[in-house]
Amino acid sequence: xxxxxxxxxxxxxxxxxxxxxxxxxxxxxxxxxxxxxxxxxxxxxxxxxxxxxxxxxxxxxxxxxxxxxxxxxxxxxxxxxxxxxxxxxxxxxxxxxxxxxxxxxxxxxxxxxxxxxxxxxxxxxxxxxxxxxxxxxxxxxxxxxxxxxxxxxxxxxxxxxxxxxxxxxxxxxxx
Numbered sequence: 001x002x003x004x005x006x007x008x009x010x011x012x013x014x015x016x017x018x019x020x021x022x023x024x025x026x027x028x029x030x031x032x033x034x035x036x037x038x039x040x041x042x043x044x045x046x047x048x049x050x051x052x053x054x055x056x057x058x059x060x061x062x063x064x065x066x067x068x069x070x071x072x073x074x075x076x077x078x079x080x081x082x083x084x085x086x087x088x089x090x091x092x093x094x095x096x097x098x099x100x101x102x103x104x105x106x107x108x109x110x111x112x113x114x115x116x117x118x119x120x121x122x123x124x125x126x127x128x129x130x131x132x133x134x135x136x137x138x139x140x141x142x143x144x145x146x147x148x149x150x151x152x153x154x155x156x157x158x159x160x161x162x163x164x165x166x167x168x169x170x171x172x173x174x175x
Contacts, residue, residue, distance in 0.1 A: 002067035002076075002090065002099070003122050006152040006159040008134045009053070011060045014147075016140035019059025029107035031059045037109040037117060039102050046094025047102040051111060051119065065135075065150070066091045067099075068158035091160040128154035130166035 010017035010030075018027045018040070029038040030052060038050040038061050050061035067090045069076055076090070076099040077083050090096055100117065111119040130152040137145055152159045152166055159166075 001070040001072060002096070003070055003158075004064055004066075004119075005068055005156055006065040006150070008063045008065055009060075009149040009151070010050075010063065011149070012054070012058050014060075014140070015144045016134065016137035017059065017061070019061075023059075027059070030061050031057055032108055035110060035112050035119075037106045037111055039097070039104050039106045041104060042094065047097030047104070048093045049097055049100065049102055049106075063093055064096050065093050066152075066158055066160040067096050068156065087157045087159070090158060093160075126153055129169045130154050130159075131169045132166040135160075135162065 010019075012019065014020065017030075018038075019030045021027070023031050026040060029036065030050065032038075032052050033056045034052050034054055036052045038052050040048050040050075042048050049064045051064070052060070053062050054060040066087075068087070069085070069090065073085060077085075079099050079101055080089055080095065082089060090099055102117070106117055109117055111117060131148045132150045132152075133146050133148060134150045150166070151169075154168065
């Protein structure tokens with residue numbers, strides 16, 4: 001089990017969203033009902049976990065960028081091929097996919113159903129959230145590249161780079 005520490009949002013009409021070109025065999029899961037998994041292969045190497053984030057037919061998701069381990073550390077280390085317990089273990093979306101043993105077969109899976117892959121309320125009181133622009137979407141329109149749609153839990157080492165572009169949420173909304 002892991003805690004989610006950093007995510008990125010991808011919305012309808014977003015030039016960085018996989019749903020931007022409509023439904024294809026690869027993108028069909030992102031157009032499914034909210035709360036289901038959308039897992040895709042990135043660069044032919046990394047399995048990327050997303051949570052579908054809107055109603056059926058819309059095409060929005062949240063990419064899980066980093067996590068911290070809670071239980072199952074030995075399994076995570078084995079899958080990652082690293083006997084460490086440091087943030088390097090889960091500080092990137094491809095690392096998360098590998099640590100969780102994901103494949104595209106998890107797409108469409110309801111993440112609110114017990115067993116296998118599921119998302120639960122962490123029960124933690126999160127006092128501070130960081131926000132910043134998303135990463136690795138240079139192909140997108142400038143307003144989408146610069147949108148503050150990357151979110152991280154403050155005061156944890158278990159977040160992926162770049163950390164220097166993340167700022168406290170409250171400072172980005174003050175007048």
